Amino acid sequence: MNRLLALLFHQGVLDEQFLQLQQLQDESSPNFVSEVVNIYFQESEKLLRNLRSLLMDREFSDYKKMGVHLNQFIGSSSSIGAKRVRNVCVAFRVASEQNNRLGCLRALELLEHEYCYLKNKLHELFQIEQQRLLAAAVRYPVQQH
Amino acid sequence: MGMAQELHVLAVDDSLVDRKVIERLLKISCCKVTAVESGRRALQYLGLDGEKSSMGIDGLKVNLILTDYSMPGMTGYELLKKIKESSALSKIPVVIMSSEKILPRIDRCLEEGAEEFLLKPVKLSDVKRLRDFILRGEGDDDKLTDKKIKEACSRKRKFQDDSTTQVTAHDIESSPESSASSESQQQKQSKIG
Numbered sequence: 195m196n197r198l199l200a201l202l203f204h205q206g207v208l209d210e211q212f213l214q215l216q217q218l219q220d221e222s223s224p225n226f227v228s229e230v231v232n233i234y235f236q237e238s239e240k241l242l243r244n245l246r247s248l249l250m251d252r253e254f255s256d257y258k259k260m261g262v263h264l265n266q267f268i269g270s271s272s273s274i275g276a277k278r279v280r281n282v283c284v285a286f287r288v289a290s291e292q293n294n295r296l297g298c299l300r301a302l303e304l305l306e307h308e309y310c311y312l313k314n315k316l317h318e319l320f321q322i323e324q325q326r327l328l329a330a331a332v333r334y335p336v337q338q339h
Numbered sequence: 340m341g342m343a344q345e346l347h348v349l350a351v352d353d354s355l356v357d358r359k360v361i362e363r364l365l366k367i368s369c370c371k372v373t374a375v376e377s378g379r380r381a382l383q384y385l386g387l388d389g390e391k392s393s394m395g396i397d398g399l400k401v402n403l404i405l406t407d408y409s410m411p412g413m414t415g416y417e418l419l420k421k422i423k424e425s426s427a428l429s430k431i432p433v434v435i436m437s438s439e440k441i442l443p444r445i446d447r448c449l450e451e452g453a454e455e456f457l458l459k460p461v462k463l464s465d466v467k468r469l470r471d472f473i474l475r476g477e478g479d480d481d482k483l484t485d486k487k488i489k490e491a492c493s494r495k496r497k498f499q500d501d502s503t504t505q506v507t508a509h510d511i512e513s514s515p516e517s518s519a520s521s522e523s524q525q526q527k528q529s530k531i532g
Contacts, residue, residue, distance in 0.1 A: 211460045214460070214462060215360070218360075218364065218367060218463070223363065226363060229359065230356060230360060233356050233359060234356050237354070237355060262411075265409060266354065268438060269409075269459065270354055270356040270357065272438055272460050273356050273357050273459065273460045274360075275460075
């Protein structure tokens, strides 16, 4: 495990589920993790936009709809091992269930912050992996048949 | 009865992330996978009129349906009910997945005839055990059905051990006859967690 990954584990940003995903990656599916994570990013950003536009609406009252978005976010976050993002979503959901608008706004800010951090770190992780592969390819060039 | 070692699993989940992961888990476990995004699509694939029995549109028999519980439109529970109400499809084992461990929900699904209830995120070990269980049952449907009826009320989850202890050799035995005793072992183990 590289140092960045170990750090992310230590910080609780990622959990064992991320390792599970890595175990599912092999020669037959060499980009599995980045493919899943990129789908996660797309879905998450959509959800974050929806959450923000719901809360920014002065007439907002549809906490149930917010709950639906949050459930999706919780589900996908736990599927990729994004533990801290998931936990913030859970707290967000509690505020939503209490119809606590201010609490929701605070939770949203925290969620956006956590999500940004996660995204940056995962990009870094993938870059490190790419560089490692490139270095290995240079050292051991593939023989042409 | 399809005796092929490769199971054909119909996976139902509205989350694209989860579909991708479950698809990979199943492929690694040597299952053929058809992944759809809703209960409605799943029923379409299975042929609602029942004429093709458990054949999917591509003519391949579906050996297992693995569905998420929380889905917009038709929940996994509603899909389960529709499948069990259909004479053509009711024999297909249905497993429900959910990220929330809500006991009344679990009970309701098991009572409605779900084979098992898996907590998300689903692990490779869960899928492998599920596959082995279904493979063993494929040649022996009637025995499994009788057992299911008897155990409907007191069923505990067979596969997932959400305690930290590893599931040991008390795990599901090789023949259906002895799985009753190993199941009670399994129940004890999951209580310990």
